[in-house]
Every structure is written in structure tokens, then in C-alpha cells.
Amino acid sequence: MDKLPHALRIVVDQLARLPGLGPKSALRIALTLLNQPEETTRTLGRSILELRDSLSLCRLCGSISETDPCQICSDPGRSEEQLCLVADWDALLTIDEAGFYSGKYLVLGGLLSPLDGMQSEQLATDLLQERLASGQIREIILALGTTRDSEATESYISNLIRRTNPEIRITRLAQGIPVGSELKYMDRETLKQSLNFRQQL
Ligand SMILES: [Zn+2]
Incomplete structure (x- = not known):
């Protein structure tokens, strides 16, 4: 070269x-x-x-958007009581384009991964704390996939929420998803079923 x-x-x-x-x-x-x-x-x-x-990042949910707050965050028709946590923006798009979830989102910006050097400080936990402080959330849905990294992230995030807001219900998508799969590659029907049959943590 x-x-x-x-x-x-x-x-x-x-x-x-x-x-x-x-x-x-x-x-x-x-x-x-x-x-x-x-x-x-x-x-x-x-x-x-x-x-x-x-394009910029929405200050409320961390998604890529032309407006700040983004369209989803500023939509009054969406419930403030459910907050769906996703690893990245692609996963948010997958769930939202499927069209059956009517709550709001938060993009964590990745998954904990000691091997790839992804540490908890790099996750958007500050955005999460701000959302929790609003006092409107009743349920957090963890839609992080079923890889080893997503499980580590799930337990880190649920401990974090329980410490400050023990009254909030924490759920995860049902495990109909094959182990190791990434959420963004799931089809609409599987995704819908795993949301309907989500499990309480
Ligand atoms: Zn937003």
C-alpha cells in the first residue's frame, strides 16, 4: 500500500x-x-x-434521530409506563417496525462484554437513571437477546433498577428465541410471542 x-x-x-x-x-x-x-x-x-x-442522538432514549427528542419519545400516544431496553438502535427498529409495542424505549448502546472491553460505564445507565427518576415507569422490559453478553447485561441492569426502584416490574422477552440469537434478526411473529409471554425477573 x-x-x-x-x-x-x-x-x-x-x-x-x-x-x-x-x-x-x-x-x-x-x-x-x-x-x-x-x-x-x-x-x-x-x-x-x-x-x-x-442526525443526532435523542436525549431521552439515545436513538438516532433527526429531531431531539425523537418521534417516538415525543409521541403522546405511547405509554410512559412501559420502557423497553434494547442494546442498539437496530433492535429498536426491529421491535418498532413489527408494530405491536406501544411503550417507549431506551438504547443502552451495547452489551456488557469483558472480552470486547465493553464495561458498564459505557452503557447509557445515566439515561436510564433519568427515566427512572421521572417516576412514571411501571415496567421495564429487557429486550437484549439471549447471548451470554445479554444475560450478563440483564442481571447488571436489573440489579441497578432494584437498588433504586424496587417497585418497578422487570421482565424479559420469553425464551422462545433460540439461544445465542440476536434480537435484531428475529421475525415479527417470534418477537410478538416473546413479548406477549415475557417473563418476570
Ligand atoms: Zn427518543
Whole structure:
């Protein structure tokens, strides 16, 4: 890669940082971009910039949104009494697009994972504390999946809630889900069943 022209090497280095891309595929993408009509490449560049400028994180739930608070948090038709905790925004989308849950959400920003260096300080527990302090929540639904990391996160989060708000009901999605599965890949029907038959912790 040392012989690449400077401008090309910068793009290749940046692309190679993306998940699933090594230096070779990064170079292939960079060359494809270079071979496209100039306007196509410029449009892509501009859209990436606008992505950062026009989107932000909702201050209430931590989801990616064009408005703050996001559409879901500012929807008066949604119950304030149920709060569904998800690991990431993809999982929120999966549940919400299925269209049967009418409470609110909170995005934790990941799962505890000592091996990947994901510590409790990196989870959005500050957002959770703020939501608990509102006094409106009666049930927290943990929708974190069934991997080892999600179980560790479940017990950490439920202990945290019990310490400050023992009156809140804590539930998790029913375990019809195959072990090790990630919530964002679940189909609508399985998801609906696991919410209907959720278990009390
Ligand atoms: Zn929100």
C-alpha cells in the first residue's frame, strides 16, 4: 500500500477501519469510487457529511434521530409506563417496525462484554437513571437477546433498577428465541410471542 498516491491511501485507510473491510476490499471500493462518474462520487461524499450534520442522538432514549427528542419519545400516544431496553438502535427498529409495542424505549448502546472491553460505564445507565427518576415507569422490559453478553447485561441492569426502584416490574422477552440469537434478526411473529409471554425477573 506504500506506493499508493497519498489521497488514495487516505481513503483506503479510512475504509479499512469499517467492520468487515480489510485493506484489499477497501482498495477495491476506493478504485470503484474513483472510476464512477464524478457526480456520483461527490453525492456519496456529501451524503456522508450530511449524515453527521442532520442526525443526532435523542436525549431521552439515545436513538438516532433527526429531531431531539425523537418521534417516538415525543409521541403522546405511547405509554410512559412501559420502557423497553434494547442494546442498539437496530433492535429498536426491529421491535418498532413489527408494530405491536406501544411503550417507549431506551438504547443502552451495547452489551456488557469483558472480552470486547465493553464495561458498564459505557452503557447509557445515566439515561436510564433519568427515566427512572421521572417516576412514571411501571415496567421495564429487557429486550437484549439471549447471548451470554445479554444475560450478563440483564442481571447488571436489573440489579441497578432494584437498588433504586424496587417497585418497578422487570421482565424479559420469553425464551422462545433460540439461544445465542440476536434480537435484531428475529421475525415479527417470534418477537410478538416473546413479548406477549415475557417473563418476570
Ligand atoms: Zn427518543
